[in-house]
Amino acid sequence: MERLHPLSAVIRVLSYGVNGFLIPTFLAFVGGNVLGDLVGIELPATDLLVVLAPLGLAVGATYGYLTYRRFSYELTPDTFDIARGVLGRTEREIPIRRIQNVDVQQNVFHQLFDVAVVRIETAGGGATEATLSVVDIDEARAIQRGIRERRARLRESNGADATAAEPTDADATTAGPTDADATTAGPTDAETTAADSVADEPAATADETSRARREDALGEDGAHDDALAHGAEDWNDPAGVWDDEEDYDQLLALRFADLLVLAATNFQLGSLLFILVGFPLAGDVATNVLLAAAEPFGGPASLDPNVVTPDQYFVLGGVAGPLVLVGGYVLSAALAVLEYYEFELGRRGNDLVYERGLLQRYSGSIPTDKIQTLTVRETAPMRWLGYAALDVETAGYAGGGGNAGTQAAVPVATRDRVLDLADDLFAYDDPGLERPPKRARERYAVRYSLVVLAAVAVAYAGAQLYPSFTLWYVPAIALLAVPPAAHLKWAHRGYAVRDDHVVVRTGFWRRRTYVVPYYRLQTVVGSATVFQRRRHLASLVADTASSATLSRSSPTAHDLDADDVDRLQHELRDRLQAHLGGDHADEPPGDHVDGGDGPDDHGGATPTSD
Amino acid sequence: METLHGRVRLQWSLRALILAAVLAGLAYGATLLLEWLPQVPLVVGAFTVVAVLGVAHAFAHYRRWRFDLEADAIYLVRGVVTHVDTAVPYVRVQHVDTQRTPLDRALGISRVVVYTAGSRGADVTIPGLTVERARTLRNELRELAVDAEPDDAV
Numbered sequence: 001m002e003r004l005h006p007l008s009a010v011i012r013v014l015s016y017g018v019n020g021f022l023i024p025t026f027l028a029f030v031g032g033n034v035l036g037d038l039v040g041i042e043l044p045a046t047d048l049l050v051v052l053a054p055l056g057l058a059v060g061a062t063y064g065y066l067t068y069r070r071f072s073y074e075l076t077p078d079t080f081d082i083a084r085g086v087l088g089r090t091e092r093e094i095p096i097r098r099i100q101n102v103d104v105q106q107n108v109f110h111q112l113f114d115v116a117v118v119r120i121e122t123a124g125g126g127a128t129e130a131t132l133s134v135v136d137i138d139e140a141r142a143i144q145r146g147i148r149e150r151r152a153r154l155r156e157s158n159g160a161d162a163t164a165a166e167p168t169d170a171d172a173t174t175a176g177p178t179d180a181d182a183t184t185a186g187p188t189d190a191e192t193t194a195a196d197s198v199a200d201e202p203a204a205t206a207d208e209t210s211r212a213r214r215e216d217a218l219g220e221d222g223a224h225d226d227a228l229a230h231g232a233e234d235w236n237d238p239a240g241v242w243d244d245e246e247d248y249d250q251l252l253a254l255r256f257a258d259l260l261v262l263a264a265t266n267f268q269l270g271s272l273l274f275i276l277v278g279f280p281l282a283g284d285v286a287t288n289v290l291l292a293a294a295e296p297f298g299g300p301a302s303l304d305p306n307v308v309t310p311d312q313y314f315v316l317g318g319v320a321g322p323l324v325l326v327g328g329y330v331l332s333a334a335l336a337v338l339e340y341y342e343f344e345l346g347r348r349g350n351d352l353v354y355e356r357g358l359l360q361r362y363s364g365s366i367p368t369d370k371i372q373t374l375t376v377r378e379t380a381p382m383r384w385l386g387y388a389a390l391d392v393e394t395a396g397y398a399g400g401g402g403n404a405g406t407q408a409a410v411p412v413a414t415r416d417r418v419l420d421l422a423d424d425l426f427a428y429d430d431p432g433l434e435r436p437p438k439r440a441r442e443r444y445a446v447r448y449s450l451v452v453l454a455a456v457a458v459a460y461a462g463a464q465l466y467p468s469f470t471l472w473y474v475p476a477i478a479l480l481a482v483p484p485a486a487h488l489k490w491a492h493r494g495y496a497v498r499d500d501h502v503v504v505r506t507g508f509w510r511r512r513t514y515v516v517p518y519y520r521l522q523t524v525v526g527s528a529t530v531f532q533r534r535r536h537l538a539s540l541v542a543d544t545a546s547s548a549t550l551s552r553s554s555p556t557a558h559d560l561d562a563d564d565v566d567r568l569q570h571e572l573r574d575r576l577q578a579h580l581g582g583d584h585a586d587e588p589p590g591d592h593v594d595g596g597d598g599p600d601d602h603g604g605a606t607p608t609s610d
Numbered sequence: 611m612e613t614l615h616g617r618v619r620l621q622w623s624l625r626a627l628i629l630a631a632v633l634a635g636l637a638y639g640a641t642l643l644l645e646w647l648p649q650v651p652l653v654v655g656a657f658t659v660v661a662v663l664g665v666a667h668a669f670a671h672y673r674r675w676r677f678d679l680e681a682d683a684i685y686l687v688r689g690v691v692t693h694v695d696t697a698v699p700y701v702r703v704q705h706v707d708t709q710r711t712p713l714d715r716a717l718g719i720s721r722v723v724v725y726t727a728g729s730r731g732a733d734v735t736i737p738g739l740t741v742e743r744a745r746t747l748r749n750e751l752r753e754l755a756v757d758a759e760p761d762d763a764v
Contacts, residue, residue, distance in 0.1 A: 123727060395727065522702045522728030524683075526695040533693065545727040573697055577682050580701055 001072035012064035020060020024052035100396030121396030254343035262412040263333035265381040271328040294319040310469035372546035376513040393546035433494030440559035444486035495557040514555035519579040538565040611676035618738025626664020700758035720744035
């Protein structure tokens, strides 16, 4: 078993120690003042603090050190194991075949000391399955490489020796308690479902036996717990010698000009929130900027509520909107540059690998045979400049972890380059899409008109309450924008049913074109709201296990003809069956062996059609 | 296409009545705070409107709900305001549960939950089944899922 980098001990002692110091300090402070005021109990806050704070510091620091001492990990031929925990122990084995993304992250401090945080993701569970914080940067790369090479070997041995007693998918999912390899501690992998019955058992027992068994088998020394991390060479597997010089094809590197395009076209809605929250903090400066900008339009001379008329408030509001937009835009641009500085995408074996970032340096690997969905993402400005972005989505990331951004395989590149890459990965050829029927466009026009009229109505009600407010009809100007807006929304929606995948597109400001391979479909959902039914329209959702859809909508073809949705739903189901390999659907279960679930295995299958 | 057990209407209606009672309670609270609000008409009105709509929805929902075990997938048709048709291919079924909430047990019914790895509609619930039917359905689904043999795990 390997240890984390010794620096982890320092980091943990410091951070837990500081917490241990601050918590009693805070409690003593609050307790001393609040309790004293409210209840009349006079706590000797200072005396308590003198005792508790050093105690907290000592306890925290000790605990921090122990979390380091009690954390170990190991890359075995077919699993990645970690054991951690001071009070409650967790021992976890992650089957290599189930690993999705492996990410390496370095902040500025990490870069100074040449260490990094490694995160290993699988499709199961609600959080990152293994986080190594921190290991040496060479070690981090060695782990990435080791996992890639082991996965490649497992795939090969499976393909070459189909009847071998290798744990196949079928075996693993039906495994009983006897198969200790499938008995991972905790919700680690896709088979947790099947392993549920055994997960309740004391996991450590099963785990210990399996480890002992494997170490016997390998003839390795089981207990080098005391040894420090050995570095990269330790990963050399006794069962095979790995090439140090791996094939690396660079697919894409972001030049400075690309970075500028990215900065100019990448508008993050989140930055607006940041500006709105930040505005009160910026205080006088922000107020002055706002007043100066509003002045030409008849804005007030100050924000004094006694002086400002309702009309002037209205003008202020109208000016503040665009200002916030500009602020958010500048902020987004800065963040994009920080995030994608020196971006480089390449291919190593079966993985896509990337590196990016200035202050936070990221490097990740995405196994191409685990890709669920490709998304070509084009904001309106990107389209005007002939650029696009590509998201490569796996089932790896847990929702809401803030990791979703790391899935952008290509943050920005010329549209041709992005389509080439999509063609490489999924044989995507940018087909002409079938648009929704024209009556969908009427729907959007009605919807937008209602929004505008509602705004006018609110303004009118305001004018009734405050007679000095006379500009209530101004929002009606937006009615002029309704027809083009409805048309654009309609024109940027569509779908196409191709040989290997279904393509779905939606969005004008941020247009997303989803490429969903049939063999990745999970559920197929048709839905029609009462308003859609009035026009005989319906929507079709082609859901995959992609974790990106936890934070945003699934690939959906909006507002198609209801009959088309019916037909498509059946067609997608049929094609899913065909691409699973309909020819061996009659075989008894258990005989079939997973020969790798890559696109290549399915590309040859002939889809059936209605 | 199979329908749900009729008693599920009672369950959904009860749920609607509880919601109506909660909302009426909130309305009552509002009348205490804002004294100019007419107390009796507001509370009674809120309860009646929500209860009537809720019960009507429960009956319409029952009439719409259909499911079927087709050759390749379990197919569900449901939804009153928004019609939703869901197809869950057997190959994508991760596991199947039968569940009984306290209200289910009081009414002597049960429900089946089908889990997939998908991100949307990852768990599909078939409510309002008899206990026996829920058990057989779960077993059928398990057989179908095993036979469908997922060679394409995530």
